[in-house]
Amino acid sequence: MPGDETLVALVLKGDTQAFAPLVERHQRGVVNFIHASVRSAEDANDLSQETFMRAYAHLRTFNPDLGKFSTWLYQIARNVARTHLGKEGRRPPTEDLYEDETIEQRIPDTRRDAAPDATLIAGEDEALVRSALTQIPEKMRAALALRYFNHLEYQEIADTMQVTLGNVKTLIHRGKAALARELSVEHPTGLLGASAPQEIRGRELLSL
Amino acid sequence: MNCSACSSRLAAYRDGDLSRADARLVSEHLAGCSACKALDARMRRVDAALTRIVLIEPAPDFTATIMAKIAAMPSPARRRVVWPWFAAYVFATWAVVAMLSALHVLNLSAIVGRIGGFAGQAGVALETLSRLGGHFHVADVAAIAVAIEIILLAVAATAGRKYLPRLGSALLGARS
Ligand SMILES: [Zn+2]
Numbered sequence: 001m002p003g004d005e006t007l008v009a010l011v012l013k014g015d016t017q018a019f020a021p022l023v024e025r026h027q028r029g030v031v032n033f034i035h036a037s038v039r040s041a042e043d044a045n046d047l048s049q050e051t052f053m054r055a056y057a058h059l060r061t062f063n064p065d066l067g068k069f070s071t072w073l074y075q076i077a078r079n080v081a082r083t084h085l086g087k088e089g090r091r092p093p094t095e096d097l098y099e100d101e102t103i104e105q106r107i108p109d110t111r112r113d114a115a116p117d118a119t120l121i122a123g124e125d126e127a128l129v130r131s132a133l134t135q136i137p138e139k140m141r142a143a144l145a146l147r148y149f150n151h152l153e154y155q156e157i158a159d160t161m162q163v164t165l166g167n168v169k170t171l172i173h174r175g176k177a178a179l180a181r182e183l184s185v186e187h188p189t190g191l192l193g194a195s196a197p198q199e200i201r202g203r204e205l206l207s208l
Numbered sequence: 209m210n211c212s213a214c215s216s217r218l219a220a221y222r223d224g225d226l227s228r229a230d231a232r233l234v235s236e237h238l239a240g241c242s243a244c245k246a247l248d249a250r251m252r253r254v255d256a257a258l259t260r261i262v263l264i265e266p267a268p269d270f271t272a273t274i275m276a277k278i279a280a281m282p283s284p285a286r287r288r289v290v291w292p293w294f295a296a297y298v299f300a301t302w303a304v305v306a307m308l309s310a311l312h313v314l315n316l317s318a319i320v321g322r323i324g325g326f327a328g329q330a331g332v333a334l335e336t337l338s339r340l341g342g343h344f345h346v347a348d349v350a351a352i353a354v355a356i357e358i359i360l361l362a363v364a365a366t367a368g369r370k371y372l373p374r375l376g377s378a379l380l381g382a383r384s
Binding site for chain 2: 013019028048049056174176
């Protein structure tokens with residue numbers, strides 16, 4: 001099977017059908033990358049379609065000297081997802097606060113993690129992490145999705161997001177900390193009940 | 209190491225991205241701090257969930273839908289050379305001129321005469337100019353100007369080729 005860049009060259013020579021293997025090859029990755037940002041699988045599919053249409057329409061602007069096709073494709077996917085979230089106005093208002101410091105520095109609350117039953121929680125955690133992913137800042141989410149859903153190397157993530165290698169690691173670490181925090185908020189294990197999150201936020205603010 | 213320093217390093221600690229010295233400080237703090245141990249447990253749950261997460265499958269007709277939509281779009285293929293169009297234009301123009309002169313709407317010999325006269329005048333003017341130019345070394349100045357222009361064009365072409373795709377990607381992002 002010819003490589004991505006060869007297929008792109010074929011499409012640019014007028015062989016439209018050469019685009020099909022490119023779609024086959026990357027559809028799963030793009031759909032799942034976008035699914036990290038939007039909850040509904042249907043939306044993820046629609047936005048992925050849009051990603052490929054954009055890629056096709058602007059294929060001439062892809063320069064193989066500047067990087068891999070997949071890198072370019074994920075850049076488009078990210079832009080499509082961001083535009084979509086921007087339209088919906090669903091971006092969490094606390095984005096800027098997350099962006100830099102403080103989340104991981106909040107003192108964890110010991111009471112809510114009292115003896116979690118590993119097997120019982122495992123499946124539940126996946127659902128919680130999925131929904132928490134849509135709540136954390138876009139940059140962290142993109143880095144985490146590229147790493148864990150698309151299995152990209154750190155350097156490839158850096159190329160895709162156009163940040164440094166160090167930035168990628170920081171984003172992933174902070175992203176996990178943010179997820180852990182969302183996990184604790186949405187996963188009250190007895191004791192505190194539903195009113196817990198506000199109480200804890202208040203307590204955390206006091207302790208900062 | 210205090211709790212704040214420890215908690216902000218936990219993810220890096222689990223990913224093996226800490227220096228050996230830092231990692232030892234973290235593990236020492238973890239051993240004696242239940243709060244950080246709890247956070248660490250939660251981080252490991254996040255890690256496990258991320259690694260285990262079940263990916264979704266694209267719609268079965270994903271590729272077919274795209275290929276159908278693409279068929280209706282203009283091809284992104286590199287634009288063909290415009291020569292054929294230019295040749296057709298020139299041919300059509302001359303055909304019109306020939307037709308008009310055949311119908312005596314245009315008096316061809318008069319036109320040719322007028323062009324000839326104009327060419328003669330232009331030639332005389334050019335000779336005067338070139339004599340003046342020789343006197344003032346205008347030719348040298350012109351040659352230098354042309355050379356500078358060529359260099360600028362070459363630089364613009366190189367820079368353009370390098371940055372245009374990037375500009376294109378940026379525009380892609382800006383577009384909704
Ligand atoms: Zn501690």
